[in-house]
Amino acid sequence: MEKPLQSYLSDFGETAKQAQDIARNLGLGAVAAVWIFKNPEGAKTLLPMPLVWALLLAVLGLGLDLVQYIVKAIWLYMFYRIRENQADALYKREYETAQARGIDSTAAAAQATAKRELQTKDVHAPPLLEKVTWGFFILKMLLMLTAYVVLARFLQTKL
Numbered sequence: 624m625e626k627p628l629q630s631y632l633s634d635f636g637e638t639a640k641q642a643q644d645i646a647r648n649l650g651l652g653a654v655a656a657v658w659i660f661k662n663p664e665g666a667k668t669l670l671p672m673p674l675v676w677a678l679l680l681a682v683l684g685l686g687l688d689l690v691q692y693i694v695k696a697i698w699l700y701m702f703y704r705i706r707e708n709q710a711d712a713l714y715k716r717e718y719e720t721a722q723a724r725g726i727d728s729t730a731a732a733a734q735a736t737a738k739r740e741l742q743t744k745d746v747h748a749p750p751l752l753e754k755v756t757w758g759f760f761i762l763k764m765l766l767m768l769t770a771y772v773v774l775a776r777f778l779q780t781k782l
Contacts, residue, residue, distance in 0.1 A: 639760065646767045647688055653681035653770050660781070673777040680770035684763050691759035698752050 657678045661670050670678065 642764065643688065643760070646684065646764060649771065650681045650685045650688075650767055653677055653767075653774055656774055656778075657681075660777070671777065673773055677770045677774040677777065680766050680773065684766035684770065687759055687763040687766065691756065691763065694759070695752070695756055698755075699748075702748060702752070 657670065657674045660674055
């Protein structure tokens with residue numbers, strides 16, 4: 624199958640989003656399953672230990688899901704603001720150069736060009752952002768997978 628390299632990246636992004644959506648739903652499903660299999664009222668403990676572990680792992684996975692998006696949103700906003708300030712600094716240099724030469728129309732064009740470049744130029748995100756996001760993603764998936772393994776083993780003993 625042949626297609627542009629950029630489309631593989633788009634496919635990856637869509638697949639990763641689907642995996643996260645599924646993991647989130649499965650995490651909520653694990654919490655519901657634990658609730659269904661809780662011990663009856665008046666029992667010594669509310670939950671059998673395997674269900675406590677499954678619940679803990681699922682809740683940690685869901686918590687990491689939230690933290691991942693908060694961290695990424697803050698980081699992307701800060702990255703955008705830094706790049707925007709760089710474009711403003713470029714505009715200021717172009718404007719001052721144009722004014723020094725006595726060309727006012729060039730100053731306006733320089734401002735428009737700097738803003739347009741900010742919005743259209745390909746900019747690579749900091750590698751650390753990708754690594755942190757990947758770390759959250761992998762840890763979240765491992766937590767959810769482990770929660771379901773623990774839950775499946777518990778269910779196996781009940782069937």
